[in-house]
Amino acid sequence: MKIFVTGIGAISAIGNNCNEIFHSLKNGISGISKLEFLKTIHSEFPCGEIKMDYNQLADFAGFDNQKTLVRTPLLGLIAVKEALNSAKLYSKSDLKIAFVSGTTVGGMDRMEQFYDDFVNNDSKNFYLYPHDIGDSTEFIAENIGLFSSVMSISTACSSGANSLIIGAELIKSGRFDIVVAGGAESLSLYHFNGFNSLKILSAEMCRPFDNFRSGLNLGEGAGYLVLESEKAVTQRNAKPLCLLQGYANTCDAYHQTATSENGDGPFLAMQKALELGGLKPSDIDYINCHGTATPNNDLTEGRAMKRIFGENMPDFSSTKAFTGHTTSASGGLESVISVMCLVNDFLPINLNFHDPIPELNISPLTENKTKVLHHVMNNSFGFGGNDSSLIFSKI
Amino acid sequence: MDELILKLKREIIETLNLDDMKPEDIKDDEPLFGDGLGLDSIDALELIVLMEKNYGIKLRDASEGKKIFASVKVMADYIKDNR
């Protein structure tokens, strides 16, 4: 059964919608900057921050009630609305529509701001209800009103990708005609300091796949795709952008935060995604890599790519030097980017790359490229060795 | 010096949750990682926090820690020299 992608929506530090994001990619404009809205003592670490406060985000999302504003679900609502508009999906009709959303931060931004109040004052208790992950999903779903079923995934940095995987499976099971799936994640002091405690934040602009990479820049954003069955596409007369042809999630089963030496989990994810999609490695024209620019990720992802592709490495780049690592949103956001690349036959540059990693001796794209694309792979790897690979294909 | 080593051992046991160990179970020159106490990379990061918090010594990353955390004695020497 084919899974059609009929709509995309995203927001990130390089743009408030898909067009702006694509424009920044084409023009090499990075969104990594000094933090303004997240108040931290560690201001030496730049991030891909969206330069809007709560009220500005709510206005932009068209959300009227200004009382309880949480950053992650607002980002998600903005991207989901754009995805639905892009798919021209405005009403339910008799189609069964589900929503699957991934996040890990959820309402942690408010939890960390008001924790002491929760414990001692109880004056901000209305921010407790939205503190859990499921609530971010329900907030978006309630404001859209099209979904008869909702699910929430949290697999850290692969959450968005895994939402798309179960989204496709829900359609293939025949239970749903349309699934909107992806991920959203705002910056929070909680995970910013968590990543810092693991010593994997870089004080410079991140350099994915570079030998002298010094860690990652965090980012925030959201990315959602509208997935549809052939029946729904025909019935709605929708204009599909591409197919979600292959996908797989695997477990490295090695360590909570590090990937195994030869990238077993990433290798299996790419291999199984190709298998499900009925594709050979040589069919892949471009890989949008996980490429966080941590020493461990890029080395092991590169090794896994070499195990799959051998000497015929496709063009690849990480767009994290544009957006920062948007953690749970990255699988959704970078899927949106992959779809835009595929549709426009455009391959974005891997910013800040100079020297190949000697163990790998492979180089990502050092300038933008235009070529006819048929199949694009998107990798997302998360804590706990949670590894996902998606393949988008032209129809 | 012995006092610092004993203090460090107590701190390591507490920080790394080595419940069943007493300071005398850790030998001064026993390797902390690998075969010694069997600690891993996250333990190394915890020891970096310990060095910062209790002794004001900043280490940039875990790879620097590897040499310093060779044994409790090496750690103590490093603290003495850099405090």
Added chain:
Amino acid sequence: MSTVYLNSFKQISVQKPLSEDWINNPQNFENQKLVRTQDPDFKSLLPANVCRRNGNILKRAMIVSNFALKESGLESVEAVVVGSGLGCVENTELFLQELVYEGEEFMKPSYFMASTHNTISSTIGINLGCHGYNSTYCHKGVSFENALLDVFLQIQMNRIKSAFVGGFDEMSPTYFNILQNAGYLVGDSKGFAGEASAGGILSNMLTDNTLCKVAAVRLGFMLNDDELLDLLDVTLTDAGLQKSDISAVMTGINGKPSSDAIYHKNLELFGIQAPTLGYAHLFGESYSGSVYGFYASAVSLHQNKIPQVLFLDKEVENQSVQNPKNILIYHHFNNKDHSFIILQRC
């Protein structure tokens, strides 16, 4: 489509761990608001280094998954999927308290690493050496049902042959107070808050140890009465059943007036002539506490008898249902999320 069997299910809870002792010797927690888990002796069940590094919820997850795999008779599983409404609360709180009260300077990486929600499923993945599909669902009171649906569909569609599926949540006293003060947990309930750690092996294989068949799993969101009835109909159709085939309805009725009222209203709407069961008076309320309703139903089918302790109407003595064939499990969360599961005797 493959048939989905439940080959084992193990629990650690406020009742005696890793046993079905609750059937004949249920512990009573009347007048308590928060009851913590009765943990087995971790040190005798797990290696020392594992005990040192991992929080309680992770130790429970490893033990539950070890025992479940052993009892299932399978050597390995192809996937691990977990539901957890709040994730690793204890470590989250430790990291959060450091951040809020001690500032950003000396944050401990172990707390952060052990606080990510999917630490539970990845710990089980590492523990069982499972390199296959690994996912975590966090959706309020239907977190476990989200996870179950994923595995159910994947086995049905022959993506996988077997999986571990479970529900895990923990509750710390401070976290409990926060939620309780805000009225989100327990509140004016006659019941109590517990924790959840339970899971088992689903596969496409009927074995000597199989507890029951999982015949249907359905989720719904923001449904009106007609839509809720439609969802029930679809659930029954999935299992090839009619309302009259249902031996009992397992619910999340837990003594909380606002929530129980919705259960009673919806049960009347369903119009199923079968006794109503509950488990929250035994295992307590938690985001993935519904896992115990699934477990208790499966044990009832396997033992060919629904024990008296699961019946909610305590006035009637010596209740039990012999030879139950189909148990419908219904949950709602704030009347927004709804879930139906049908378990069937093999």
